[in-house]
Amino acid sequence: MEKTVNQKAWFLVLPVLVLVAFSAVIPLMTVVNYSVQDTFGNNEFYWAGLEWFSEMLDSERMWNALSRQLVFSAIILAIEVPLGIFVALNMPKKGFWASLCLVLMALPLLVPWNVVGTIWQIFGRVDIGLLGYTLDKIGIPYNYTQDFFAAWATVIIMDVWHWTSLVALLAYAGLQSIPDAYYQAAKIDQASRLAVFRFIELPKMQGVLMIAILLRFMDSFMIYTEPFVVTGGGPGNSTTFLSIDLVKMALGQFDLGPAAAFSIMYFLVILLISWVFYTVMTNLEKREGA
Amino acid sequence: MTLAATEISRPKSRVLPWVNGSAVVMTLYLVFLLLPIYWLLNMSLKTNTEILSTFSLWPQDLTFDNYRTILTDPSWYMGYVNSLIYVVINTVISISVALPAAYAFSRYHFMGDKHLFFWLLTNRMAPPAVFALPFFQLYSSVGLFDTHIAVALAHCLFNVPLAVWILEGFMRGVPKEIDETAYIDGYSFGRFFMKIFMPLIASGIGVAAFFCFMFSWVELLLSRTLTSVDAKSIAATMTRTVSASGMDWGVLAAAGVLTIVPGALVIYFVRNYIAKGFALGRV
Incomplete structure (x- = not known):
């Protein structure tokens, strides 16, 4: 659509600007403040420069949390994106069954995050949970509070359960927008199923898939509640992701300086990666529009 | 069509x-x-x-004893009431400030519009964990700690950008000729917006409201940090009672089931727009 230049449009944006400034800029400035200051209590602060930043960059704890976080995000993206596309391809196209599938699939997305944790905590327990009990009876040792591998498997399967539907719904929306003529043309050309997917469906889904990957990346990178409820970051520190570590540091130990420096670097990493995604996405939109 | x-x-x-x-x-x-x-x-x-x-x-x-416990004990059922209050306040605030902004983004070029749009989105990307402590201090200092409005405002952090994003996607689909015709017919901006434009994007508003409701309803970290007694959310009630009463599995499960109900209800109303909504109006 042709947009006209109109500087008065700023007035329409103003309420959002004021609100977001209040709820984002002020808190963020507090964080920046803490990150360059030191305190010995009594509300007396001293300039500390970049001390906290260099301390955090040297700390093994942060690098470990960051690498766990990257591994986690990579694994869940590698599972959820292909699985979501696969599910979307198999969804009924219209009618009662399509509506039913949509509603049931969206259900996990609306479960409060701590309840997601509770559900899997109950589901996975060896004594009372269906999953834990069954695995135990088959003879597979499974205990997500003790065993490193079981804890990771539980957290990953939980996230797949929780969020694959998001990718599937997005891919489904993309598939629905493909005009029928494309399929008919493919049929005349006797294109194989694989070719239809590769040259028609995948390119047409590109836009929504970028949104899906962007959302999944952002949200998995700041995951807190679900693993916190299920494993509490354990056993040991094996499922302590960035947010869990940060909350421990800021609200648990009240290490304001390091926590603030940590926060800023955490935010910058997310910002950087999201900016790359966003640029790719808007370029795609432009190319489609042209 | x-x-x-x-x-x-x-x-x-x-x-x-x-x-x-x-x-x-x-x-x-x-x-x-x-x-x-x-x-x-x-x-x-x-x-x-x-x-x-x-x-x-x-x-x-x-x-049904587990459900009876929850529905008769104020410390349990007030959790649901508190959550619903701040979720509704948040949805109303988010949609009402996002509507004009989304209109501006979808219709006009203005100085710094692209940067502003991305900056808004960065707030959706901000980890709540980063904001937990500063929010706590900010709202304590202005005397809003443990009120519904504090949680509602805090959730605006990620819901306003999301609402702007979704609404902008839907508004883009409305041809600009409609605006121009209305202005020629002598409609003022306010009347045009309320009488003509909003009914046209009603489904978009519904979807945006649904998403605001959903993300505010499922969030735990901020709502737990910003409340203690009077505005304690159901999510916080659940985590705290677990540690206190030594794992009352039945009641915990019943509380969990009851938290899914509001979501399942609202989803029924937007079922035909869910897919488009998740694509942020961009299909």
């Missing part, structure tokens, strides 16, 4: 027919989704002794 037309003209033997293979895949996937929820429901209908002593796929000794 075009969608419906192509649906009808779609030939029976499509490249991807809805065959049994697909039905099997969908059944397996839905079972995977519903099994844990079923288990929660199953637990919520058992007594604690039954949960811990016997293992059964359905309740042997059906009881």
Whole structure:
């Protein structure tokens, strides 16, 4: 659509600007403040420069949390994106069954995050949970509070359960927008199923898939509640992701300086990666529009 | 409209027919989704002794005591009331400030519009964990700690950008000629917006409201940090009671089931727009 230049449009944006400034800029400035200051209590602060930043960059704890976080995000993206596309391809196209599938699939997305944790905590327990009990009876040792591998498997399967539907719904929306003529043309050309997917469906889904990957990346990178409820970051520190570590540091130990420096670097990493995604996405939109 | 037309003209033997293979895949996937929820429901209908002593796929000794506990104890049911209050406040604030902004982004170029749009989105990307402590201090210092409005405002951090994003996507689909015709007919901006434009994007507003509701309803970290007694959310009630009462599995499961109900209800109303909404109006 042709947009006209109109500087008065700023007035329409103003309420959002004021609100977001209040709820984002002020808190963020507090964080920046803490990150360059030191305190010995009594509300007396001293300039500390970049001390906290260099301390955090040297700390093994942060690098470990960051690498766990990257591994986690990579694994869940590698599972959820292909699985979501696969599910979307198999969804009924219209009618009662399509509506039913949509509603049931969206259900996990609306479960409060701590309840997601509770559900899997109950589901996975060896004594009372269906999953834990069954695995135990088959003879597979499974205990997500003790065993490193079981804890990771539980957290990953939980996230797949929780969020694959998001990718599937997005891919489904993309598939629905493909005009029928494309399929008919493919049929005349006797294109194989694989070719239809590769040259028609995948390119047409590109836009929504970028949104899906962007959302999944952002949200998995700041995951807190679900693993916190299920494993509490354990056993040991094996499922302590960035947010869990940060909350421990800021609200648990009240290490304001390091926590603030940590926060800023955490935010910058997310910002950087999201900016790359966003640029790719808007370029795609432009190319489609042209 | 075009969608419906192509649906009808779609030939029976499509490249991807809805065959049994697909039905099997969908059944397996839905079972995977519903099994844990079923288990929660199953637990919520058992007594604690039954949960811990016997293992059964359905309740042997059906009881509604767990639900009765929650619905009669104010410290439990007030959690739901508090959550609903701040979720509704948040949805109303988010939509009402996002509407004009989304209109501006979808219709006009202005200085710094692209940067502003990305900056708004960065707030959706901000980890709540980063904001937990500063929010706590900010709202304590202005005397809003432990009020519904504090949580509602805090959730605006990620809901306003999301609402702007979704609404902008929907508004882009409305032809600009409609605006121009209305202005020629002598409508003022306010009247045009309320009388003509808003009904046109009603589904978009519904979807945006749904998403605001959803993300505010499911969030735990900020709502727990910003409340203690008076505005304590159900999510916080659940985590705190778990540690205090020594794992009352039945009540915990029942509380979990009750948190899913509002979501399941609102989802029914927007079921035809869910897919488009998740694509942020961009399909």
